[in-house]
Amino acid sequence: MFIQTEATPNPATLKFLPGRVVLPTGTFDASNAEAAAGSPLASRLIALPEVTGVFLGYDFVTVTKRDGEWQQLKPAILGEIMEHFLSGAPVLVEGGAQPTTDAEEFFDPADSETVTTIKDLLETRVRPAVAGDGGDITFRGFRDGVVYLNMKGSCSGCPSSTATLKYGIQNLLRHFVPDVREVEAV
Structure with missing residues (x-):
């Protein structure tokens, strides 16, 4: 499995492209362990010491860091994403969290x-x-x-x-x- 990374305009975030669909519809946003509980993938990532946020989109995972350098944090994030997809675990827990759709307008x-x-x-x-x-x-x-x-x-x-x-x-x-x-x- 080859995961590409892309810089974003936000220096505290990095975009990871696993080369497959992450969420077929909607998005999922987690800024702490409690919010990430509905997603095994987000839970793995938010458990990393410097990760403060995980955002899941159609074909990407965006990770926000607290401090530190990407060169030191990136290998751990790549490892967790790869392990998740190779394990065959779902991105979202069935019957648990659902992708975020439009809130009340x-x-x-x-x-x-x-x-x-x-x-x-x-x-x-x-x-x-x-x-x-x-x-x-x-x-x-x-x-x-x-x-x-x-x-x-x-x-x-x-x-x-x-x-x-x-x-x-x-x-x-x-x-x-x-x-x-x-x-x-x-």
Whole structure:
């Protein structure tokens, strides 16, 4: 098994590509042992001393570290990912944790056409790019011209996430949806 690694814009995270589907649908985010309990893979990784977060996507695993150098932590992470997939264990515990899907959304029903356009733009133009960096972004709400988004994985806490929101996503949405004034992270 060959696992590729990619740097992300967040220096505290690294993206691991095991060359197979990790989660066929949704995502899974764990920032502590309790949250990781629903995933044998996430549990293995979060148990490593310097690991503070694990994010599972369609075909990648993003790991966030506390301190230390990647060159020292990376071999242990690669070993745990490889052992997990070679063991044949499931990524998620059956009947336990489920992949994260869209959380409860808020918006005025009169704005449903605008929200549909926003979601379509996020799904087709933004999420693939964000997943390429080891993260995910989901729609949370729309109120008074403000779009509320949730950033996960390497995007959560990334120094460049504010720039991504304000100059990338906000400009894209304003261009295609005149009702959008601003984009905020929740």
